[in-house]
Amino acid sequence: MVIRYNKYKMKLNRKIFREYDIRAVYEEDLKGDLPYYLGKGFGTFVKRSGRKNVCIGGDNRSTTPEIKDKLIKGILKTGCEVTDTEIVPTPVLYFALHNYGFDAGLMVTASHNPPEFNGVKMVVGNKSLYGKDIQNLADIIEKEDFETGKGQYLKKNVTPDYLRFMLGQFKFKKKLKVAIDTGNGTLGPTIVPLFEKLGIDFIPLYTDSDPTFPNHLPDPVVPENLKDLMKTVIDNKLDIGLGYDGDGDRLGVIDEKGSIMWGDMLLIIYAHEILQKSPGAKVVFDVKCSRALEEEIEKSGGIPIMWKTGHSLIEDKMHQENAPLGGELSGHLYFADNYYGFDDAVYASLRLLQILDSTGKKTSSLLEGVKRYHSTPEIRIEVPDEKKFAIVEDLKNLFTGKNNRISDIDGVKVFFPDGWALVRASNTQPALVVRVEAEDSDSLKKIREMFLATIDRFL
Numbered sequence: 001m002v003i004r005y006n007k008y009k010m011k012l013n014r015k016i017f018r019e020y021d022i023r024a025v026y027e028e029d030l031k032g033d034l035p036y037y038l039g040k041g042f043g044t045f046v047k048r049s050g051r052k053n054v055c056i057g058g059d060n061r062s063t064t065p066e067i068k069d070k071l072i073k074g075i076l077k078t079g080c081e082v083t084d085t086e087i088v089p090t091p092v093l094y095f096a097l098h099n100y101g102f103d104a105g106l107m108v109t110a111s112h113n114p115p116e117f118n119g120v121k122m123v124v125g126n127k128s129l130y131g132k133d134i135q136n137l138a139d140i141i142e143k144e145d146f147e148t149g150k151g152q153y154l155k156k157n158v159t160p161d162y163l164r165f166m167l168g169q170f171k172f173k174k175k176l177k178v179a180i181d182t183g184n185g186t187l188g189p190t191i192v193p194l195f196e197k198l199g200i201d202f203i204p205l206y207t208d209s210d211p212t213f214p215n216h217l218p219d220p221v222v223p224e225n226l227k228d229l230m231k232t233v234i235d236n237k238l239d240i241g242l243g244y245d246g247d248g249d250r251l252g253v254i255d256e257k258g259s260i261m262w263g264d265m266l267l268i269i270y271a272h273e274i275l276q277k278s279p280g281a282k283v284v285f286d287v288k289c290s291r292a293l294e295e296e297i298e299k300s301g302g303i304p305i306m307w308k309t310g311h312s313l314i315e316d317k318m319h320q321e322n323a324p325l326g327g328e329l330s331g332h333l334y335f336a337d338n339y340y341g342f343d344d345a346v347y348a349s350l351r352l353l354q355i356l357d358s359t360g361k362k363t364s365s366l367l368e369g370v371k372r373y374h375s376t377p378e379i380r381i382e383v384p385d386e387k388k389f390a391i392v393e394d395l396k397n398l399f400t401g402k403n404n405r406i407s408d409i410d411g412v413k414v415f416f417p418d419g420w421a422l423v424r425a426s427n428t429q430p431a432l433v434v435r436v437e438a439e440d441s442d443s444l445k446k447i448r449e450m451f452l453a454t455i456d457r458f459l
């Protein structure tokens with residue numbers, strides 16, 4: 001059937017309905033009527049799950065207000081109520097969902113992607129939509145099988161309650177010296193007053209909202225984007241540098257020596273703290289994380305649970321396993337001990353400052369005694385979306401046939417006596433993502449070369 005979702009009668013591009021969110025180039029797939037139909041589809045989905053109160057927010061991108069308005073119109077047509085929180089970082093929207101008990105939430109954002117992108121993250125009943133649910137939503141839109149009704153529209157400024165909550169959670173005895181870099185993303189206008197009120201001595205970098213991202217892309221796991229933060233920490237002899245992604249749900253940390261601390265190393269620090277209070281607790285982390293994380297969780301008497309990469313998936317696994325802590329190499333960090341269990345980089349960074357404050361240690365010495373493995377950064381190999389999953393499947397069969405111990409939780413992780421290699425299909429880009437870790441640099445080189453040469457044969 002011909003899909004009438006926009007005046008050009010183009011077919012619905014199913015590719016933008018990804019594993020755990022919707023993401024697209026605005027001009028290609030989000031311009032026109034799609035967001036309106038997406039709103040109708042989402043409202044229908046919400047209503048059919050027996051719910052009706054939706055809250056919505058959006059990041060600081062120039063295309064966000066238009067997309068958000070169309071989504072709202074669509075949702076209202078299904079009879080759902082919509083509360084508009086306007087421009088907020090993703091964790092503030094999630095906070096609103098939990099704090100006021102909304103039934104569902106929508107966040108218009110393309111996180112760290114370049115300015116031409118935008119997208120939507122969706123939550124229904126405190127669970128982020130992913131996988132099949134997102135495909136079901138696409139089916140509803142494709143069939144134009146919408147609920148009808150007349151919903152009510154409300155506005156709510158949720159930031160004051162968010163700030164109050166954080167102020168109630170954190171108190172610092174010492175004057176920590178900090179730099180923060182929000183990459184001209186959405187977080188600046190929220191985090192600056194919060195850090196001021198908390199009495200933190202901080203140097204702000206690129207905290208003005210500017211959706212052209214004139215200084216660097218707001219992605220704190222790309223070392224290039226952390227250069228200015230590193231320099232600021234070193235030049236000013238600061239205790240720590242905190243980098244945030246465009247919508248505020250991922251954290252990148254620079255220690256006092258100017259070195260990057262990746263998500264898995266941060267998880268070790270949090271795990272040590274939480275496992276002291278809750279012995280035997282579970283910690284959920286994604287397949288990309290270092291072996292050192294597993295070892296440290298076990299040493300501290302916790303239960304390590306390796307899981308799939310992707311914020312919705314980690315969050316879901318934490319619920320299932322009743323884990324107080326979870327995280328990903330990419331800097332998504334989830335706390336469910338004293339918080340709501342979603343990825344809030346502001347909350348995560350304050351937890352880290354609290355550990356520095358209470359232990360009196362230097363940032364780098366929080367990882368003293370932790371075995372350091374050698375690893376590659378994420379290696380991205382461009383592969384068309386249509387081919388990437390089949391290649392991973394072929395590689396899985398190949399390594400299984402060679403009698404290697406493998407894990408196929410997410411992509412293929414192949415274990416060797418002196419390290420491991422992982423290849424998985426990216427959920428957000430037409431690419432394969434490879435990461436290798438080993439005991440020493442020679443083993444790393446050996447495994448890396450062998451693994452990449454093997455992948456090359458399938459491209």
Ligand SMILES: [Zn+2]
Binds near residue numbers: 250
């Ligand atoms: Zn993000």
